[in-house]
Amino acid sequence: MESMDMPARTLSARAPQNARLTTLLDLLEQRGQCSIGELAERFDVSEETIRRDVRQLEQAGRVQKIHGGVCLPGGVLEPPYRQRLRDQAEAKQRIAERAVALVRPGMTLMLDSGTTTLWLARALGHVRDLTVITNSMEIAAQVLGHPGQRLFVAGGAIDPDYHAAFGSEAIDYCRQFAPDLTVLSMGAVDPVRGFLDFDAGEAAFKRSLLPQARRVAVLCDATKFDKPGFVQVARFADVHDLVTDQTPPAEIAAAAAAAGTAIHLV
Amino acid sequence: MESMDMPARTLSARAPQNARLTTLLDLLEQRGQCSIGELAERFDVSEETIRRDVRQLEQAGRVQKIHGGVCLPGGVLEPPYRQRLRDQAEAKQRIAERAVALVRPGMTLMLDSGTTTLWLARALGHVRDLTVITNSMEIAAQVLGHPGQRLFVAGGAIDPDYHAAFGSEAIDYCRQFAPDLTVLSMGAVDPVRGFLDFDAGEAAFKRSLLPQARRVAVLCDATKFDKPGFVQVARFADVHDLVTDQTPPAEIAAAAAAAGTAIHLV
DNA sequence: TTGTTTTGTGTGGATTTGAACGTTCCCTTG
DNA sequence: CAAGGGAACGTTCAAATCCACACAAAACAA
Numbered sequence: 381m382e383s384m385d386m387p388a389r390t391l392s393a394r395a396p397q398n399a400r401l402t403t404l405l406d407l408l409e410q411r412g413q414c415s416i417g418e419l420a421e422r423f424d425v426s427e428e429t430i431r432r433d434v435r436q437l438e439q440a441g442r443v444q445k446i447h448g449g450v451c452l453p454g455g456v457l458e459p460p461y462r463q464r465l466r467d468q469a470e471a472k473q474r475i476a477e478r479a480v481a482l483v484r485p486g487m488t489l490m491l492d493s494g495t496t497t498l499w500l501a502r503a504l505g506h507v508r509d510l511t512v513i514t515n516s517m518e519i520a521a522q523v524l525g526h527p528g529q530r531l532f533v534a535g536g537a538i539d540p541d542y543h544a545a546f547g548s549e550a551i552d553y554c555r556q557f558a559p560d561l562t563v564l565s566m567g568a569v570d571p572v573r574g575f576l577d578f579d580a581g582e583a584a585f586k587r588s589l590l591p592q593a594r595r596v597a598v599l600c601d602a603t604k605f606d607k608p609g610f611v612q613v614a615r616f617a618d619v620h621d622l623v624t625d626q627t628p629p630a631e632i633a634a635a636a637a638a639a640g641t642a643i644h645l646v
Numbered sequence: 647m648e649s650m651d652m653p654a655r656t657l658s659a660r661a662p663q664n665a666r667l668t669t670l671l672d673l674l675e676q677r678g679q680c681s682i683g684e685l686a687e688r689f690d691v692s693e694e695t696i697r698r699d700v701r702q703l704e705q706a707g708r709v710q711k712i713h714g715g716v717c718l719p720g721g722v723l724e725p726p727y728r729q730r731l732r733d734q735a736e737a738k739q740r741i742a743e744r745a746v747a748l749v750r751p752g753m754t755l756m757l758d759s760g761t762t763t764l765w766l767a768r769a770l771g772h773v774r775d776l777t778v779i780t781n782s783m784e785i786a787a788q789v790l791g792h793p794g795q796r797l798f799v800a801g802g803a804i805d806p807d808y809h810a811a812f813g814s815e816a817i818d819y820c821r822q823f824a825p826d827l828t829v830l831s832m833g834a835v836d837p838v839r840g841f842l843d844f845d846a847g848e849a850a851f852k853r854s855l856l857p858q859a860r861r862v863a864v865l866c867d868a869t870k871f872d873k874p875g876f877v878q879v880a881r882f883a884d885v886h887d888l889v890t891d892q893t894p895p896a897e898i899a900a901a902a903a904a905a906g907t908a909i910h911l912v
Numbered sequence: 913t914t915g916t917t918t919t920g921t922g923t924g925g926a927t928t929t930g931a932a933c934g935t936t937c938c939c940t941t942g
Numbered sequence: 943c944a945a946g947g948g949a950a951c952g953t954t955c956a957a958a959t960c961c962a963c964a965c966a967a968a969a970c971a972a
Contacts, residue, residue, distance in 0.1 A: 409772050413665045416960080426920050431961070446664040447927060447960065517786050517799070524783060524809055533783070533811065535801025535819060543790050545799065549819060553801060682950080692930050697951075713937070714950065 400425075401433055405442060413451035471601040471625040476500040478646040479563065479599055479623045485509045487560040491519050492586055493544030494565025496599040498522065504529075513557050515585065516544040532557070539581070546581040551588040562593035566600045568609035571631035574616050576609020583611035595620045602626035616641045666691075667699055671708060676735035678728075679717035726807055727784075731761045737867040737891040742766040744912040745829065745865055745889045751775045753826040757785050758852055759810030760831025762865040764788065770795075779823050781851065782810040798823070805847070812847040817854045828859035832866045834875035837897035840882050842875020849877035861886045868892035882907045 400423055407422070408414060416434070420427040434450045437443040444453045476499035483489065486509050491497045493516035501522040504510065508528040514520055515534040523531045534550035564586055567577040575598055577583040590596060596619050605628050616639030623644045627633070636643055666689055673688070674680060682700070686693040700716045703709040710719040718728070742765035749755065752775050757763045759782035767788040770776065774794040780786055781800040789797045800816035830852055833843040841864055843849040856862060862885045871894050882905030889910040893899070902909055 409774075412668075412772070427960090428921080428962090429919060432919085435962090445961095449665070451664050517783065517790060520783050520804065521787050524804065524806070531804040531806070533799070533801040533804055535799040535811070535816070538786065538790065538797040538799055540790070540797070545801070550801070553815060693950090694931080694952090695929060698929090701952095 398433070401437060404430075404433060405437065408443060408450065408452055413446075413449055415449035418449075468601045468603060472496045472499045472599075473503075474646045475599050475601060475623050475625055476503045478644055479597060480504060480507070482561060482563075482595075482597055482621060482623075483507060483510070487511070488557065489513065490554065490557065490559040490562040490589060490593065491516065492562075492564045492589065493519065493542050493582070494599075496565040496601070497563055500563060500599065513554065513559060515546065515550045515554070516542070518543050542579075542582065544582075546579075546585040551585055554589060555592065558592055558594065561595045561597060562589050563597045563599060564589070564613070566598050566604060566613065568604050568607040569600060569628070569632055570609050571629070571635045573609065573612050574635075575614040575619065576611060577613050578610045580611050583613045586613045590614055590618050597621040597623060599623045602628070605629055605632060615639070667703060670699060670703070674709060674716065674718055676732060676739075678732050679712070679715055681715040685716075727809055731764070733761070734867045734869060738762045738765045738865075739769075740912045741865050741867060741889050741891055742769045744910055745863060746770060746773070748827060748829075748861075748863055748887060748889075749773060749776070753777070754823065755779065756820070756823065756825040756828040756855060756859065757782065758828075758830045758855065759785065759808050759848070760865075762831040762867070763829055766829060766865065779820065779825060781812065781816045781820070782808075784809050808845075808848065810848075812845075812851040817851055820855060821858065824858050824860065827861045827863060828855050829863045829865060830855070830879070832864050832870060832879065834870050834873040835866060835894070835898055836875050837895070837901045839875065839878050840901075841880045841885065842877060843879050844876045846877050849879045852879045856880055856884050863887040863889060865889045868894070871895055871898060881905070 403423075404419065407419075416427050416430050419430045423430070434443060434445055437450075438445050441453065443450050472495060475496055479500050480503050483504060485507060488511040489504075491501055491512060491514045493514070498516070498518050501512070501514075501519045504512075505526050510526075510528070511530045511532070512519070512523045513532040513534070514523070517533075517538060520531060520533050523529050534545050534553045536545035536547040536549035538545055564575075566575045567579075568575075570576055577586065596614070598614070598619050598621070600622075602625055605626075616635050619639075619641050621642050621644060622636060623646070625646050627645060628636070628643065633643065669689075670685065673685075682693050682696050685696045689696070700709060700711055703716075704711050707719065709716050738761060741762055745766050746769050749770060751773060754777040755770075757767055757778060757780045759780070764782065764784050767778070767780075767785045770778075771792050776792075776795045777798070778785070778789045778795055779798045779800070780789070783804060786797060786799050789795050800811055800819040802811035802813040802815035804811055830841075832841045833845075834841075836842055843852065862880070864880075864885050864887070866888070868891055871892075882901050885905075885907050887908050887910060888902060889912070891912050893911065894902070894909065899909065
């Protein structure tokens, strides 16, 4: 396994063949972290052998190497939501700060799950007298830290990837609200099919929000313009505001103009 | 490296760096603030090393440096929530670790909002194949960080003091589940009236959980034994297990024994 | 036997740690 | 209000520790 011409992917899916690797993982899950020397003594092998094992497990994403030892993945320095925030972080943050201008004190806001909307929730920290409805646990945690903001959460089964509820309970719960502004993040934008997403459940939830909203804003960075979408969420005519960080392609700009969607650049 | 007969939380000297950061954060959540010298002595490293750790954590936004020590971020506006979390923190943590013994892999758990149940959610981090239902945003955030645990959240209007949903939507949502174990924290215990709480809404939510549960456990520290309650939540006969940190007064012990409530001391 | 995989050892490089030293900040005293 | 003492802070540098790579020995299978 030294040379890199063989894909290390072979052991990532199923359980490791080596008995020592499984025992090591068990030990880690029991203890949370171990030092290299400790493990070497425990298995009665050299420290270098342990390091090789740890390297394999790290490539498979099962553990995390640290100086002096090994621990379970999910570092202390990065709470889970921060990891996903890193992608296109500057662009998303700028977009979120621009979107704050769409919000007035006293408004009722619906924020769907998504990293860009999470940035928006953060940027709204100083706005008082706000009512926020969301299906995202991350956004809920954020809003709870903001004094003077009321929070309503759509519950149900929580998707472990998105940390949000997309089920029928969440859809039914949101139907009772008539938010002044509904803010959505989106997986892709297509000049013909409008706003698209990759996950069917997520898309169905977002679609259900459209009829209730007085105004709909979509936040997306420029990387979404040349991505192939999967499930349709909204047409251009459904969206009043599109906040993005780069001038969209001509076809998209034309479709937005024809449908009356205002484009806000940052 | 010493033997590991100590509890996992009090790490032996010379643990890997990441372990120190984790433990430092845990300590800070219990105490609210610590001095540099105190931490250096606690971890048996130089003060300079602690300062370097603190710098890292500060850059990650997890702590805040102050002259002479370190404290949790958030500043002057301390929500009552964090105060309760620190109150009797060691006792609650010990109680939570004892309560882990009531949980088996594969179980479905209902955890109500409360600082002791939040400690339990933390202590359950390494238990695989668990289904958790909760109305607490804090517990939800905690469980989302645990791989292999499914999460269902009861939503609705979120109480800004408790960070949890107590409304009729939450009650209705929880009615569909039949958890193997329902864990409640409680505001007070009375030999005659049983288990009591201070908030009517919270009490109504907890009461609604009792008929669904196969087994009910109450976690409460000893300070709850001589507090005057306000709203009744459950009788002794409704509760199968009471986990606490000190021998309860004779009247309470007698009432528990008469009703068949098992008392677990830590 | 031969070839492959795993393990142990040695070396150079990288990271972390602790002590020393100059600076900054807080608080008391005049 | 200013000055000064002292504690805390950040920086620098040497020592210790840890890590990755290379290569040889050992275990194993064909």
